[in-house]
Amino acid sequence: MRISPPRAVVAAVLALLTSALAALTVGVSPWSTLATIVSGAVGTTYALGSTMNSAAVLTMLGLSFAFGLRGHVINIGMQGQFLLGTVGSLLVATSVSLPTALHLPACLLGGAVGGALWALIPALMKMQRGANELVTTLMMNFIGVALVAYLLRGPLKDANADLPESVVLPHSARLPIIMPGSRASAGIVVAVGCVLLIGFLLRYTRWGFKLSSVGMNPEAARYAGFNVRSIKLQAFLVSGALSGIAGAMVLQGEKYRLQEGLIDNWYIGIVVGLIGGGSALGCLVAAVGFGALQTGAFEAQLNLGVPAAIVDLMQGAVIVMFLLVARAPDIRAVMKRHQRSRERPTRAAVSRGDADVVSTSTREGERSS
Amino acid sequence: MNDVSTILVSAIALTTPLLLAAMGGLLSERAGVFALALEGYMLVGAFLAVIVARDTNAYIGAIAGGIGGMLLAWGFAELSIRLRINQVTAAIGLITLASGATTFFNDVILGKTGTPYQRAPSLPRLEIPLLSDIPVIGQALFAQNILVYIAYGVAAFLAYYLTKSHSGMRLSSVGEAPRVAETRGIPVSTTRNGAVLVSGLLAGLGGAMLTLGILSSFTAGVSGGRGFIALAAIVVGGWRPLSVLFATLMFGTADALQLWMNARGMDVPPEILGMFPYVLAMVALCLFVSHRAPGALGVPFHRELRG
Numbered sequence: 001m002r003i004s005p006p007r008a009v010v011a012a013v014l015a016l017l018t019s020a021l022a023a024l025t026v027g028v029s030p031w032s033t034l035a036t037i038v039s040g041a042v043g044t045t046y047a048l049g050s051t052m053n054s055a056a057v058l059t060m061l062g063l064s065f066a067f068g069l070r071g072h073v074i075n076i077g078m079q080g081q082f083l084l085g086t087v088g089s090l091l092v093a094t095s096v097s098l099p100t101a102l103h104l105p106a107c108l109l110g111g112a113v114g115g116a117l118w119a120l121i122p123a124l125m126k127m128q129r130g131a132n133e134l135v136t137t138l139m140m141n142f143i144g145v146a147l148v149a150y151l152l153r154g155p156l157k158d159a160n161a162d163l164p165e166s167v168v169l170p171h172s173a174r175l176p177i178i179m180p181g182s183r184a185s186a187g188i189v190v191a192v193g194c195v196l197l198i199g200f201l202l203r204y205t206r207w208g209f210k211l212s213s214v215g216m217n218p219e220a221a222r223y224a225g226f227n228v229r230s231i232k233l234q235a236f237l238v239s240g241a242l243s244g245i246a247g248a249m250v251l252q253g254e255k256y257r258l259q260e261g262l263i264d265n266w267y268i269g270i271v272v273g274l275i276g277g278g279s280a281l282g283c284l285v286a287a288v289g290f291g292a293l294q295t296g297a298f299e300a301q302l303n304l305g306v307p308a309a310i311v312d313l314m315q316g317a318v319i320v321m322f323l324l325v326a327r328a329p330d331i332r333a334v335m336k337r338h339q340r341s342r343e344r345p346t347r348a349a350v351s352r353g354d355a356d357v358v359s360t361s362t363r364e365g366e367r368s369s
Numbered sequence: 370m371n372d373v374s375t376i377l378v379s380a381i382a383l384t385t386p387l388l389l390a391a392m393g394g395l396l397s398e399r400a401g402v403f404a405l406a407l408e409g410y411m412l413v414g415a416f417l418a419v420i421v422a423r424d425t426n427a428y429i430g431a432i433a434g435g436i437g438g439m440l441l442a443w444g445f446a447e448l449s450i451r452l453r454i455n456q457v458t459a460a461i462g463l464i465t466l467a468s469g470a471t472t473f474f475n476d477v478i479l480g481k482t483g484t485p486y487q488r489a490p491s492l493p494r495l496e497i498p499l500l501s502d503i504p505v506i507g508q509a510l511f512a513q514n515i516l517v518y519i520a521y522g523v524a525a526f527l528a529y530y531l532t533k534s535h536s537g538m539r540l541s542s543v544g545e546a547p548r549v550a551e552t553r554g555i556p557v558s559t560t561r562n563g564a565v566l567v568s569g570l571l572a573g574l575g576g577a578m579l580t581l582g583i584l585s586s587f588t589a590g591v592s593g594g595r596g597f598i599a600l601a602a603i604v605v606g607g608w609r610p611l612s613v614l615f616a617t618l619m620f621g622t623a624d625a626l627q628l629w630m631n632a633r634g635m636d637v638p639p640e641i642l643g644m645f646p647y648v649l650a651m652v653a654l655c656l657f658v659s660h661r662a663p664g665a666l667g668v669p670f671h672r673e674l675r676g
Contacts, residue, residue, distance in 0.1 A: 025477050074457065121651075131654040132604055134405075134457075138597045139654075142647045150640035270461050307476030309469060309589070316466030320448075323462055327452040 008275075011325035012289065015318040019297075022313055028304045040299020041292035047299065049182025053254060055284075055291030056191035060246035061269025062276055062283035063198055064239045069278055070202060070215045071235020077122060077137025078243040079266035080144025081115035085244025086251045087148065088114025090156065090166055090258050093173035093251075103172040108190065108248045115244015116237045118144060123236035127229055133236070141266075149260055156258065166258035175253035185253030192284070194242065199280035211235055243269075265294070265312075271319050293318065376622075376629050377509035381517060382583055383628075384621025386411065386575040388520045390599035391617050392527055393571030395610060398603060399531060400564035401544035403667040405460035406445050408596025409467035410438035410569045414576030416471040419489040419587040420478065427492045431516060431577040438573015439566055441467055446565040450558055453669035472589040487587040489580060492516060516578040523571060528610040540564060544663035547670045557670050572596065594647075601650040607661045616653065623649045 016037070020030030041051050061078045068075035075081075092110030093103070122136035151157075152164035175186040202208035214221040214231045222228050250262055268290055276282030297311040390411055394404035417437035422430025441463055448459040475487065492514035501511040530537040540560055542550045547557045579595070580587050598620050606613030627642040635642070 022473065025474070125651070125655050129655040130658045131651075135597065135601045135604055136651055136654055138594070139601065139647045139651050142594050143644045143651075146640045146644045146647075150638050153640065154638065267461060267465060271465070274455075274458050274461075307473055309472035309476050312465070312469030313473040314469070316462065316469040319462035319465055320444075323448055323452075323454050323459060327454060 007325045008289075008322070011321040012318065014325070015314060015321040018317040018321070019310060019314040022317075023300070023304070023306050023310065026306055028306055033300055033304060033306065036300045036303055037293070037296035039296075040303070041296035045179065045181040046183070047295060049179050049184030050298075051288070051292045051295040052179075052184045052188050053291070054294045055288045056185075056188045057246050057250055057263075058268055058272050058287035058290050059191045059195060059284050060242055060249065061266060062272030062287055063194060063280060064242035064246070065270050065273030066276060066278045066280070066283055067198060067242060068235055068239035069273065071211045071232055071239075072215045072218055073123075073126075073232055073236050073239065074134045075119060075122075075137050075236060075239045076134060076267070076270055077119060077140045077144075077240070078246075078269045079141040079263055080137070081118045081140075081240040081243035082247040082250075082263045082266060083144045083148045084114040084118040085111035085247030086114070086258055086262060087151065087156070087247075088112075088117075088244060089173075089248035089251050090169070093169045094167060097170065098172060100172040103170075104175065104186075104252070107173045107252055108245055111244040111246075111248025111251075112241040113244065115247065116241040118244070119236050119240025123233055123240075126236075127233060148258070152258065152260060158257070164260060168257045169252060173252055174256055175249065183254065185249070187249035187253035190245065190249055194245065195280045195284050198242075202280065265315070268315055271315075271322075275322055290315065290318070372629075374505050374508055376625050377506060378512075379628065380618070380622040380625035381509045381513060382578075383624045384618050385513075385517045385520045385582065386578045386595055387599050387602060387617040387621055388524060388614065389516070389575030389578060390572040390596055391602045391606075391613050392520070392523050392610070393568030393575070394599055394603050395531075395606075395608065395613055396527065396540070396564045396571075397568035398666055399541050399544045399608060399663055400561045401547060401663055401665040401668065401670070402446075402449060402561050402565050403456040403460065404568055404600060404603070405457060406441070406463050406596075407568070407572045407599050408592055408594065409445075409460070409464040410441050410572035411576035411579065411592040411596045412464075412467045412471050412590075413441045414438040414573030415580040415591050416475065416576075416587055417573075418577035419487045419580045420474075422489045422581055423487065427490045427581050428515070430489065430581055431492065431574060434577030434581070435570045435573040438571070438576060439569040442565050442569020442572075445569070446562045449669070450561050450565070453671070456667050456669075468590060471587075475587060475589060489585055489587065491585040492578075492581050514578075514582050516574060516582055519574065520578070524610060524614045528614075531610055541663070544665055547665050547668075551670075551672065558672065561670070572599075575599075598646060598650055601654060604662075605650070605653045605657050607657065608663065609661075616657075619653065620646050620650060 016034055020033045023033040024030060040047055042048055061082070064078050064081070065075060089107045089111040092107045096106070098106060118140060122133050122140055125131040125136050126133045149164070152166065156166045158165055158167040178184055178186050178188065202212060210226050210231055213224065214226060214228050218228050251258060255262065272283055272286045272290060275286040293314055294311055297314055300306050301308045301310060390407045394407050397404040414434035414437050418430040418434030421433035445459055445463050448454045449456045479487065494512055494514055497511040501507045531541060539550070539555050543555060543557050543560045551557050576592060579591060584591070599617065602616035602620060603613055606616040623646040627645040630637065630642055631639050
């Protein structure tokens with residue numbers, strides 16, 4: 001789903017207009033909605049910090065999805081892996097006491113382990129029994145949500161709290177604020193670090209090459225003598241770990257205690273991974289866009305009385321607009337009512353196996369950019 | 370009514386939304402189009418059914434729900450069949466749009482001070498004389514609302530259609546080997562469009578069953594992953610209509626059991642009980658692994674390509 005920058009701008013503008021029109025239904029003028037969204041996303045230091053926090057989480061989720069895809073695995077279990085990441089991080093934070101310099105990375109690692117373990121279940125099911133991971137990871141999301149709900153009412157509940165929530169993290173486990181006057185936490189640094197690391201691994205290491213080969217053509221990789229099963233398993237686990245770190249970041253950088261509903265927009269991670277074209281840097285750019293949208297729309301809800309769900313509506317609009325804009329040449333062809341699409345694959349592409357796109361591949365559509 | 374027949378009645382009712390969605394999804398997947406967007410169709414159907422039923426009656430609401438699911442399916446068909454956008458991407462986009470739009474307009478219609486859910490009239494139960502008096506199973510099978518009968522009718526029809534009828538064979542060939550089907554003169558894109566539209570209609574009715582037949586209300590995200598469970602049922606049932614029917618019955622019964630145990634106040638926490646249908650789906654996916662997926666499932670079709 002790679003998309004060129006000018007087209008991305010067109011799509012974003014169209015989506016904003018759609019949402020502004022939706023705001024009309026509650027009697028708010030489209031222009032003030034747009035203005036509020038923009039100023040609410042980047043207008044003040046505080047807003048900028050919130051945008052960056054959202055972007056950091058979405059970056060991790062997008063990376064998680066994109067990394068799985070690179071290894072030919074469709075992991076859409078980011079919600080469950082994120083939640084188990086929060087649990088892993090919380091356990092490390094509350095069970096050991098260390099100096100901050102050690103405690104922070106230990107908790108993040110706890111998050112990574114939690115996420116990876118949650119991904120291990122569908123991964124093993126796929127390896128051993130061939131169960132379709134798209135469905136199993138989704139199921140694991142629902143199970144994860146229920147599990148955290150149970151833990152917060154039982155074993156992990158703060159005895160002194162009325163609500164189902166955990167104890168507050170010790171200060172040594174909290175990610176510091178990196179921008180004074182805002183809530184921007186060091187999770188942003190972690191996310192950027194992960195982007196650079198994953199980008200480097202995929203581009204410059206032998207392991208990354210193996211992984212990408214498996215993602216592009218598992219059969220060919222098998223003939224080349226790669227251990228495809230073990231590479232897929234690694235892709236699955238790293239993908240889960242990245243979502244788990246996202247959970248740890250939210251817990252340690254924003255909330256400081258585990259509550260319900262910490263991640264309800266997880267599926268935007270899928271979109272970030274896809275719009276980012278499966279590259280680490282692309283995920284970062286797309287995540288900043290969606291992070292700004294979320295923060296701005298939240299502001300619009302506070303100041304203008306637009307229903308909170310405007311956020312969800314806008315995100316849906318953005319995705320659909322992106323899809324349409326990415327396929328603009330095709331749409332023109334459809335409008336002209338002639339059947340031939342301008343970007344029909346050449347015969348050479350077919351023999352390379354390009355058109356034989358498995359439903360998992362994001363390479364469908366790259367030719368359009 | 371004893372416990373067994375109580376559970377049976379609710380099991381059949383809870384199976385119905387799953388069954389309608391799964392049958393729609395089955396038709397779509399047999400034609401080679403991945404049915405991940407079922408969840409979105411159900412949500413739109415559930416929402417529109419309630420909105421329309423509030424001002425008219427439950428029957429017109431159910432029809433509106435079916436049409437609503439069909440509208441979203443039309444969008445999916447345009448994106449995935451005509452524009453050949455990756456089907457997983459297109460489905461995720463439309464699910465997001467459906468959940469956003471239903472939540473948003475639910476808020477708008479209720480106003481900001483309203484209660485967070487919409488009350489709606491419910492579909493009346495239609496007792497079939499004599500048959501509904503059969504002990505244990507009578508009430509469960511023959512005293513349900515119209516959508517339940519429709520769902521089982523659709524399942525029976527599809528069992529015949531996909532395995533015995535000429536037209537069903539043609540549809541399956543489109544999902545199995547579109548290139549071959551095209552050369553035999555079967556219009557691939559048209560067939561797929563039709564299958565996707567029908568899947569939207571059925572899943573939309575499934576959503577209507579959820580809000581008008583079971584809950585009598587709409588809340589944000591009311592479908593609660595049932596579209597995905599229906600997807601699991603299709604895989605577990607190995608893309609065969611009767612097996613898919615049994616898979617949905619299994620999941621529906623699991624749902625009914627956990628609700629019943631909840632109501633009875635068992636020692637198990639409700640959150641753990643709530644996992645039951647999903648855990649069952651995972652186990653079933655491992656036990657009944659089927660490699661009988663349609664050959665061209667999820668692969669966009671280029672007519673002018675001569676492979």
